[in-house]
Amino acid sequence: MKPAMETAAEENAEQSQEKKGCFECCIKCLGGVPYASLVATILCFSGVALFCGCGHVALTGTVSILEQHFSTTASDHALLSEVIQLMQYVIYGIASFFFLYGIILLAEGFYTTSAVKELHGEFKTTACGRCISGMFVFLTYVLGVAWLGVFGFSAVPVxxxxxxxxTCEVIKSFQANVTVPGDQICVDIRQYGIIPWNAVPGKACGPILENICNTNEFYMSYHLFIVACAGAGATVIALLIYMMATTYNYAVLKFKSREDCCTKF
Structure with a gap:
């Protein structure tokens, strides 16, 4: 029979060994988390959600403002209405695509990071694995350039x-100065090319323009376009982070494959 003190010491040693093994396992798992890809995924989801959600509502408000104040004839803005409706469907597609693409990139980040740090064997250092990583690098670069264009395009309505x-603020300031008439200050929407030059009335002046600026539709659409533009910018930043993370992982995998090839000889 072992003494009670020796038995207790052995039990404590076993418990400490189990705790140490659990701690090392947790550290190993945390080391395989692709923090850059995780941050980029959260930022990408947030940016795409803001861009798609706010952009969809803002486009609807823009059509309503144009129909009520700048283009009273339906035939004048029929093409614009169709284009905006098409853009709304495109927004649905963008939201769905980037929801899936963000998840795929995050999963690819987990697998590649695990392979780079050799946490679960070298299942990603094969030629097929490097090819998939390279494909994600190329696709992310293409999407990053495309979203730069989207960001620039979203700044146009802003x-x-x-x-x-x-212009409405200028009219308000001129109203305080009785020597300067505010009726001569106008905004012609036709100069932006969104409605034809024969659209009636096509422009708004003075108090009419000021009333347009005071409507809830104008206020909401203006701020929603700002948020949508900010969401597009956040998506661009997320894709830049993806670019850096995927390029780094691909370069490390490429280096490790050459190192393994040279080690065999």
């Missing part, structure tokens, strides 16, 4: 609404 809003 610029247009800002010009209208600033």
């Amino acid at each position: 610029f247009m609404f800002y010009n209208i809003w600033s």
Whole structure:
């Protein structure tokens, strides 16, 4: 029979060994988390959600403003309505695609990071694995360039609404000065090319323009376009982080494959 003290010491040693093994396992698992890809995925989901959600509602409000104040004839803005409706369907497709693509990139980040750190064997250092990583690098670069264009395009309605809003502020300031008439200050939407030059009335001046700026539709659409533009910018940043993470992982895998090849000889 072993003494009670020796038995207790052995039990404590076994418990400490189990705790140490559990701690090492947790550290090993945390080491395989692709933190860059995780941050990029969260940022990408947030940016795409803001861009798609706010952009969809803002486009609807823009059509309503144009129909009520700048283009009273339906035939004048029929093409614009069809284009905006098509853009809304495109927004649905963008949201669905990037939801799936973000999950795929995050999963690819987990697998590649595990392979780079050799946590679960070298299942990713094969030629097929490197080919898949290279494909994600190329696709992410292409999507990053495309989203730069989307970001620039989303800034156009912000610029247009800002010009209208600033003109309304000028009218308000001129109303305080009785020597300067505010009726001569106008905004012509036709100059932006979104409605034809024969659209009636096509422009708004003075108090009419000020009333447009005070409507809830204008206020909501203006701020929603700003949020949508910010969401597009956040998506661009997320794709840049993806680019850096996927390029780094691919370069390390390429280096490890050459190192393993040279080691065999």
